[in-house]
Amino acid sequence: MPTTLTRHATADGPRWALDDRYLPVDFTLSQWLALPGLDAQRRLASLPRGDVADAPLLAPVEDAQEVWASGVTYLSSRMAREAESQSADVYQKVYGAERPELFFKANGWRVRGHGAPIRVRDDSHWNVPEPELVLVLDAGGGIVGYTTGNDVSSRSIEGENPLYLPQAKVYEGACAIGPGIRLCAAERMRDLPISLEIVRGGASVFSGATRTSQIKRNLEELAGWLLRELPQPHGAFLFTGTGVVPGEDFTLRGGDVVRIDIDGLVLENPVQ
Ligand code: DO4
Numbered sequence: 506m507p508t509t510l511t512r513h514a515t516a517d518g519p520r521w522a523l524d525d526r527y528l529p530v531d532f533t534l535s536q537w538l539a540l541p542g543l544d545a546q547r548r549l550a551s552l553p554r555g556d557v558a559d560a561p562l563l564a565p566v567e568d569a570q571e572v573w574a575s576g577v578t579y580l581s582s583r584m585a586r587e588a589e590s591q592s593a594d595v596y597q598k599v600y601g602a603e604r605p606e607l608f609f610k611a612n613g614w615r616v617r618g619h620g621a622p623i624r625v626r627d628d629s630h631w632n633v634p635e636p637e638l639v640l641v642l643d644a645g646g647g648i649v650g651y652t653t654g655n656d657v658s659s660r661s662i663e664g665e666n667p668l669y670l671p672q673a674k675v676y677e678g679a680c681a682i683g684p685g686i687r688l689c690a691a692e693r694m695r696d697l698p699i700s701l702e703i704v705r706g707g708a709s710v711f712s713g714a715t716r717t718s719q720i721k722r723n724l725e726e727l728a729g730w731l732l733r734e735l736p737q738p739h740g741a742f743l744f745t746g747t748g749v750v751p752g753e754d755f756t757l758r759g760g761d762v763v764r765i766d767i768d769g770l771v772l773e774n775p776v777q
């Protein structure tokens with residue numbers, strides 16, 4: 506069965522590939538994700554495949570997909586936010602509540618791919634990467650695969666007031682996913698290793714790791730909440746929260762390189 510979908514910048518425009526071979530020019534993620542439950546992987550496997558896909562990688566998302574994120578799904582994320590915030594109880598409440606925290610992160614066209622620069626805000630003095638499993642959902646909310654994501658965030662802006670969350674989380678260069686979409690069932694995502702490494706001037710300045718089994722909620726539950734009153738006819742991407750939080754003395758700097766590895770699917774981005 507096929508395993509990885511990637512998107513490439515060819516001379517004729519963006520083109521999808523499956524396991525390093527181009528799919529037909531008219532293949533779109535939107536159309537593929539629009540048909541929920543019809544054995545998505547088999548439909549892909551039956552498509553003809555062409556030349557080796559050697560054009561540069563793009564983020565594996567189209568303009569039509571929205572990218573959403575869930576938060577405070579790991580205990581470590583709750584603890585870090587409680588410590589930095591003037592309004593600590595909101596994190597405790599949402600961690601224990603039935604309804605998860607969900608927030609809009611990016612339109613597909615704004616997302617950065619593997620190798621593309623990410624950014625920190627000029628008006629924020631405390632900034633971190635957030636390494637996260639990102640679910641790829643079909644139009645029915647079914648989980649068809651995952652990709653590796655970086656929910657780059659301002660801790661100083663969110664810490665000042667939780668109502669500033671959209672400014673802490675949604676700005677140019679704050680969302681990266683890639684390098685491709687690994688096609689697999691949710692069952693295979695329940696205990697994946699996630700690691701984060703930040704390199705500065707050739708030396709590692711932070712490293713940390715967790716596993717997706719530390720997520721407090723199940724993945725189908727998160728997907729279900731997202732689609733509850735918000736149809737996603739072209740499919741959608743859903744970040745599942747971070748479980749790796751650098752210490753309070755750490756902030757990202759221009760020139761850093763952020764490397765996130767989820768079970769071998771490695772997303773690397775320089776900080777602009
Ligand atoms: O509550 C703020 C955002 C949480 C988040 O992005 C995370 O836990 O990953």
Ligand code: MG
Nearest residue numbers: 635656746747
């Ligand atoms: Mg996050």
